[in-house]
Amino acid sequence: MNRKQINVGLIGMGIVGTGAAKVLVENADLITAKVGIPVKLTKVADKDIVTKRPVELDPSVFTTDANELLNDPDIDIVIELIGGVHPAKEFVHTALANGKHVVTANKELIAKDGHELMDMADQNKLDFMFEGAVGGGIPIIGPMKTVLAANRIKRVMGIVNGTTNFILTKMAEDGADFDSVLKEAQAMGYAEANPTADVEGYDAKYKIAILASIGFVCRVNVDDVYCEGITKIAADEMRWAKELGYVIKLVAIASASDDGKMAIRVHPVMLHETHPLASVRGVSNAIMVNGDAVGDVMFFGPGAGSMPTGSVVAGDVVDIARNMVKNANGRVGCTCFEHRDVTPMDQVVSSHYLRMRVIDRPNVLAQVAGVLGANDISVRTVVQRQRLDEFAEIVWITHPATEGDFRRAVSELKRVPVVTSVCATMHVEFPAGSKY
């Protein structure tokens, strides 16, 4: 490459965009040294070019028209950070068509249309990178695509949404209920005004779909990801979890089975307190990857935030710029060359938590246990407790059973006269190889 400088255009000067710009500007000397020539942010497109950002940039770089940047022949790398599928997809498409390398942190776009865009980049020998799409500032996509590339990935499990982890941590530690903690999180800027994407698990769904597709080298349809949010978690469950030695987290799990199928799901989990993910507090994220040769490796760090996520977006830019100088672009394209069927949720095997209220009279425990046993659910832990209102509460933690058997047992229990209500159910996870 004969160019004397690499020019970068950024679309979307929001939280992550501002962080990425700051890193590119403030660490320009370090980046120049690593790349060999300067890497300069020469254009920034955003709807709002009036609000002052905490980045030293010449006012002339700002434009409200993304096309100005996409069609600028001097721009080598386009960073897309507007989020959502449209018009982000069209912008990325145009950038690739115009021969520009692309960096994005757009999990929804990658989860839904990543393969198409990666194929397009590949055909044009362009780099298309998205480390910031999962895990905020935590390196995870790069390591899975390179260092762990010789492993058959068996399982990826993580806490990949900082907002919900903040809420659940607060609920557990302060004993507060979901609604009040959500309000607090919104006031602190940890949750958006419309928190649906986070609290219903959609954000985590896109992220685990991306990790599964890389890990299992196959395309993943996001609609095949089972998804359940945290809005229904009651303070009662928090108390029971604590008493029994568990922590409730919103966990994303992708697992590949030996029959070639995969199961991908996002839902609240009671993690045994000795589980490596149980100690992940607040807005931190952590992702465990299990490979056939390496075993378990875990990646931990800030799961969101302007500077952390901005810094890995800038890291992708450095990588691409270095490739440009060495004429080495287009190394790692889409790696989805296998097909995997999806294991239906009712065949997924897991331990379960079950809380119910019963009329307090003789033989009730035996009756309930009988229903569980008849549905192949064996019991690991059971605690019965008298309540002031003369009902009794029984909490069960089962040994692993299929979701189908468990659901069927719960349906039957609801029809047992002495069971006045099934208050809550939740999946339960233990550390790998544990005998708990």
Add this chain to the structure above:
Amino acid sequence: MNRKQINVGLIGMGIVGTGAAKVLVENADLITAKVGIPVKLTKVADKDIVTKRPVELDPSVFTTDANELLNDPDIDIVIELIGGVHPAKEFVHTALANGKHVVTANKELIAKDGHELMDMADQNKLDFMFEGAVGGGIPIIGPMKTVLAANRIKRVMGIVNGTTNFILTKMAEDGADFDSVLKEAQAMGYAEANPTADVEGYDAKYKIAILASIGFVCRVNVDDVYCEGITKIAADEMRWAKELGYVIKLVAIASASDDGKMAIRVHPVMLHETHPLASVRGVSNAIMVNGDAVGDVMFFGPGAGSMPTGSVVAGDVVDIARNMVKNANGRVGCTCFEHRDVTPMDQVVSSHYLRMRVIDRPNVLAQVAGVLGANDISVRTVVQRQRLDEFAEIVWITHPATEGDFRRAVSELKRVPVVTSVCATMHVEFPAGSKY
């Protein structure tokens, strides 16, 4: 590239070599799919070609002569896994001179001569990779060189030696002393017959020198790394650590200061039990990297072992093979383009643990505290306890002080008549930003 197959030669069929070979053979289909053409282990050199290894390889691939492999024009990638500087360096040199890409997990070689060999690879547009040199199966070198490349790394801190962590974990949990646990570790294959390199901290020294050179983009002379092993840690310290809420670990720390200097050290540390590294047990490793933008990220996993380390060696092979197919080799060469002076150990600032025996009479505590105060050592925690032998034991944990001030205080204390002995000292670390 027009080749129909990429050929790999392996020198050193020991523990890691066998793991790497197994992964390359058993996951050949996955690797072929990722690379685009087959990657085949066509030659293995080892002094011992008689012992049967648990890998399916044609007997004809084995040779006792490394040169046969190094001079084979059909071999594209050489894996060096014999360890030590000589003749490993000569082998790598010949491989690069003959136009072959190189993968190694040889920490001593990289720490001592990495820059020379990387420069040579760079000049020949060859890849030279060494992910397995630090952290066993944990991705750390790749992420630091790529994903975190836009961050100024401020600090790298880790448990990077599995043998010593196994020993210290056993000592803490079983109350056993160093010598007996070492014997047990040797019997279990976790420690070598000659355990010096591990227990004296040399292995960790090479590893932190490598991480520091990548993080701080400068060359590191391994002789500048302060190094202290675990052989002198007494069961008494284990008990005190437990009582006070700490865990003793052999920790490697590299820190860059704002004046452009760096301090690199390996020594036992009392980690406060809330420190993220405190929960790393047995042969596991964990490395925390602090960057100016990303903050703290942590990498955790198996720090050694045939399959874990072998799998990242194979991962490097996949990466190089993929580069070959895309004509993208020689992307990331040596990144040591800065110079940093080394902060002398006596200027390094840390909290300290200090245990002493004193004659039990009035005013002793005040006398000792006075000596500490006169040397600018302020006290965080102090516990005095009467012993059966009529001496008293006093244990101190100090606020941060320079090593020089602390050592001077200890020297003076040894001359105080009521102090019968200074039994032990140790560095102490708290979680980032903690107020403990």
